[in-house]
Amino acid sequence: MAHTPTHIDFRANVQHVPPQMPPSVQKATAKFLGNRAGLVDLYGPDNWEVLREAGHEIRLHAIHHLDHYLTQLEEQVTQAGGHVHWARDATAARSIVLQIAREHNVKRVVKAKSMASEEINLNHALEEAGIQTLETDLGEYIVQLAGEMPSHIIVPAVHLTKEGIADLFHDKLGGDAPAEPTALTAIARARLREEFLAADMGLSGANFMVAETGTIVLVTNEGNGRMCTTLPPVHVAIAGIDKVVPDMPSLSVLLKLLARSATGQKISTYTSFIHGPRQSTEENGPQEFHLILLDNGRTRILKDEVARETMLCIRCGACLNVCPVYNHVGGHAYGWVYSGPIGSILSPQLLGTAVAADLPFASSLCGACGDVCPVKIPLPKILLHLRQRVVEGDQVEAATASPVIQAGVSAGTLALGTPWLYQLGTLLLPLVQKPLQRGAWLPNLPPPINRWTMVRPFPAFGADFRAWWNKRTGKPLTPKWLRNAALIAITIEVGLAIAWLLTRKRGDKK
Numbered sequence: 001m002a003h004t005p006t007h008i009d010f011r012a013n014v015q016h017v018p019p020q021m022p023p024s025v026q027k028a029t030a031k032f033l034g035n036r037a038g039l040v041d042l043y044g045p046d047n048w049e050v051l052r053e054a055g056h057e058i059r060l061h062a063i064h065h066l067d068h069y070l071t072q073l074e075e076q077v078t079q080a081g082g083h084v085h086w087a088r089d090a091t092a093a094r095s096i097v098l099q100i101a102r103e104h105n106v107k108r109v110v111k112a113k114s115m116a117s118e119e120i121n122l123n124h125a126l127e128e129a130g131i132q133t134l135e136t137d138l139g140e141y142i143v144q145l146a147g148e149m150p151s152h153i154i155v156p157a158v159h160l161t162k163e164g165i166a167d168l169f170h171d172k173l174g175g176d177a178p179a180e181p182t183a184l185t186a187i188a189r190a191r192l193r194e195e196f197l198a199a200d201m202g203l204s205g206a207n208f209m210v211a212e213t214g215t216i217v218l219v220t221n222e223g224n225g226r227m228c229t230t231l232p233p234v235h236v237a238i239a240g241i242d243k244v245v246p247d248m249p250s251l252s253v254l255l256k257l258l259a260r261s262a263t264g265q266k267i268s269t270y271t272s273f274i275h276g277p278r279q280s281t282e283e284n285g286p287q288e289f290h291l292i293l294l295d296n297g298r299t300r301i302l303k304d305e306v307a308r309e310t311m312l313c314i315r316c317g318a319c320l321n322v323c324p325v326y327n328h329v330g331g332h333a334y335g336w337v338y339s340g341p342i343g344s345i346l347s348p349q350l351l352g353t354a355v356a357a358d359l360p361f362a363s364s365l366c367g368a369c370g371d372v373c374p375v376k377i378p379l380p381k382i383l384l385h386l387r388q389r390v391v392e393g394d395q396v397e398a399a400t401a402s403p404v405i406q407a408g409v410s411a412g413t414l415a416l417g418t419p420w421l422y423q424l425g426t427l428l429l430p431l432v433q434k435p436l437q438r439g440a441w442l443p444n445l446p447p448p449i450n451r452w453t454m455v456r457p458f459p460a461f462g463a464d465f466r467a468w469w470n471k472r473t474g475k476p477l478t479p480k481w482l483r484n485a486a487l488i489a490i491t492i493e494v495g496l497a498i499a500w501l502l503t504r505k506r507g508d509k510k
């Protein structure tokens with residue numbers, strides 16, 4: 001389960017890597033790398049380099065002209081009957097999804113794999129709104145059952161053994177679950193089939209968005225992506241603004257690079273092209289299609305001339321497969337949804353270097369990630385650049401701090417710096433918290449300040465320190481005459497402030 005972290009302690013996380021994790025991870029990554037190497041040989045190493053160079057140029061061109069291509073994409077999607085929404089951050093993206101769900105009285109959601117939805121912690125928001133949300137990619141389904149985060153960009157459950165998955169299925173779903181991949185897949189498949197038919201909304205990400213045609217492209221190896229995007233009456237796709245590409249010829253280059261680099265396939269089993277909602281001449285497809293374009297810190301990344309090439313990433317996972325650090329610690333040590341070398345450069349930029357300061361240092365700088373990257377992102381160079389930013393203490397603000405949280409922090413700062421306001425708060429807070437209080441604790445705070453109480457209760461506000469001290473010692477910390485003088489001063493201060501406000505109002509009217 002993905003929560004937006006407020007601090008990632010990579011060094012502490014690596015102390016908790018389960019012993020079975022590295023062998024499971026290494027077995028899978030070795031297989032992907034072996035398949036990839038075979039296909040690169042077949043393609044011809046020189047031709048492969050030409051293809052990588054073309055991929056690099058296409059992605060660089062797209063992110064340098066994001067304004068143009070995103071506007072074109074919006075026009076095309078709208079023309080095809082879809083709705084385009086712009087989400088500045090995670091809070092805005094979640095609100096848009098919830099609003100669409102409310103408008104359609106959605107009770108059940110099926111989800112295809114989407115890193116953007118993990119990034120914005122969407123499942124939790126939906127569940128909190130009483131909407132049953134089910135991951136349908138097999139790996140995502142497994143980690144959802146386990147209550148964990150994905151540990152690899154394309155193979156979310158790579159850290160688990162088949163025996164572990166069999167035990168999980170037995171515990172969570174009941175019945176026999178033999179530790180055999182085909183049998184386990186059949187169990188999941190039987191469960192999921194009914195859910196596709198019953199869902200009111202399908203959610204997906206987008207591997208690419210083609211500006212020229214307004215096409216959303218999904219690359220999967222299971223049929224679940226198609227089911228999620230065609231069976232429910234409403235389809236919502238969430239994608240980072242960086243996923244836009246100019247046209248179909250550009251897409252064809254990137255598709256070749258993606259499948260070969262990710263799993264060592266010439267092409268993925270399913271490549272779906274989604275072009276708005278169902279048209280009057282079509283039998284299948286959703287009646288409504290929504291595309292949410294997520295920023296969440298991406299435009300800020302683009303401002304950094306060195307680090308902006310992070311935005312070229314096509315999420316193939318090859319840098320994870322080749323990384324000696326990732327292969328020894330697995331994905332969870334990186335503390336968030338993005339792991340491996342791409343996580344080490346993307347997370348600090350999306351969350352803020354203060355939150356993920358450890359990650360640029362989670363690398364041996366061997367350079368293998370840069371060599372394998374299909375779009376030639378200079379990962380080692382960006383890692384070094386971010387290390388420098390961390391050491392110099394860059395003050396980049398986390399993109400995930402919502403306006404409400406920011407307003408709360410400002411109000412807290414003001415109250416702590418203004419004695420009369422603080423005193424007023426200590427009088428009012430015990431009254432305000434009463435409906436939520438259970439004994440000495442606040443077990444459930446309302447959204448959006450509920451992130452703490454999702455995990456543990458919050459202590460109820462008690463008496464203020466002076467009152468507590470007075471009661472305990474019987475000797476007032478502040479002499480009575482001083483308290484009375486302070487109260488008189490506060491009353492005069494409040495009175496003067498009200499008088500000033502009233503005078504100003506009258507002056508405005510004149």
Ligand code: SF4
Nearest residue numbers: 313314316317319373
């Ligand atoms: S950084 Fe390169 S290798 Fe790593 S996931 Fe992104 S595209 Fe793939």
